[in-house]
Amino acid sequence: xxxxxxxxxxxxxxxxxxxxxxxxxxxxxxxxxxxxxxxxxxxxxxxxxxxxxxxxxxxxxxxxxxxxxxxxxxxxxxxxxxxxxxxxxxxxxxxxxxxxxxxxxxxxxxxxxxxxxxxxxxxxxxxxxxxxxxxxxxxxxxxxxxxxxxxxxxxxxxxxx
Numbered sequence: 001x002x003x004x005x006x007x008x009x010x011x012x013x014x015x016x017x018x019x020x021x022x023x024x025x026x027x028x029x030x031x032x033x034x035x036x037x038x039x040x041x042x043x044x045x046x047x048x049x050x051x052x053x054x055x056x057x058x059x060x061x062x063x064x065x066x067x068x069x070x071x072x073x074x075x076x077x078x079x080x081x082x083x084x085x086x087x088x089x090x091x092x093x094x095x096x097x098x099x100x101x102x103x104x105x106x107x108x109x110x111x112x113x114x115x116x117x118x119x120x121x122x123x124x125x126x127x128x129x130x131x132x133x134x135x136x137x138x139x140x141x142x143x144x145x146x147x148x149x150x151x152x153x154x155x156x157x158x159x160x161x
Contacts (some may be wrong), residue, residue, distance in 0.1 A: 003119055003161045005052040005068055007084075007144055008032050008045040011155035015083040018075050018156070025075050025083075029156050044151070046144030050139035053119035058134065061107035064099050072135055082144055082157040086149075093149035096142045101135050108134070 004140050008029065010018070024132030032038065032045075039045060048055055052068050058066030072082035110123035123130055147156055 001161070003053075004047070004049045004052050004159075006045065006047055006049065006160075007141075007148075007155045007159045008158075009043050009089075009144075009148040009151065010083065010156050011153060012086055012103055015085065015156075017152045018081075018083055019073065022075050022077070024083075025081060025156070027108055029081060029158065032156075042148070042151075044144050044147035044153070046140045048137040048141050049051065050120050051134055054123070054130070054134050055104075055141070057113055057116070057118050057136060058104040058107050062104050065096060068157070069159070070073075070154075075156075079139075080159050080161075082159065085154040086152055086154040089145055089154050090149040093145040101138055104138065104144070105131060105135065 014028065018028070019140040032040075032043065042126075047094040056068055059067075071088060075083050110127040110130065113123040114121060
């Protein structure tokens with residue numbers, strides 16, 4: 001089993017309803033991933049999938065970006081679904097859009113990440129390949145926040161474990 005994070009954009013109305021009706025939110029978010037309607041050009045989505053903890057390490061070291069497990073508001077009491085407001089998404093879109101990958105990559109330290117047991121703890125096996133993997137997920141995350149912010153959307157964040 002893997003621990004993953006994914007985002008899908010949400011309107012303010014959807015987030016408001018989700019906060020009031022968590023059971024509705026769970027069903028609604030599941031329906032957004034229905035294969036007949038997913039992916040939707042009108043509803044941006046992105047990982048970072050299993051790369052979230054590696055990116056979090058880089059964000060923390062560079063003192064930028066989101067705190068995946070602290071930002072947003074909890075919708076499901078089991079910690080599997082969170083809402084992020086349009087304001088949070090817009091802020092992160094600006095912040096990450098102004099943060100070049102090289103600024104984060106300067107903090108990549110596979111030895112420290114291995115010692116700290118940063119999930120998924122693959123840093124010692126192929127350090128350069130894993131840096132490229134993190135870069136790809138960072139680019140996708142930046143594009144997601146920009147696209148959601150452009151539409152005035154917030155987001156649902158799924159945390160599966």
